[in-house]
Amino acid sequence: MSTTTNVIVTGMTCGHCTAAVTDELKEIPGVTDVAIDLVAGGDSPVAITSDAELDRTAVEDAVAEAGYTVAFS
DSSP: OOOEEEEEOOOSSSSHHHHHHHHHHHHHHTOOOOOOOEOTTTTEEEEEEESSOOOOOHHHHHHHHTTTTEOOO
């Protein structure tokens, strides 16, 4: 059974930004898909699909590694 975690990532401006965040999030064990609705320079909604509930710290660390900040919705 899959679950979706919805977060907001701040500061992405382009496709390169979304690719960096997507790559980092997909490194989290259990993540099967990442869908980003880019709002250039603003708050972009991100839906993370995974096999189980995700650890908030793992998500925060992955987004920080890509150079952005995250808020849980």
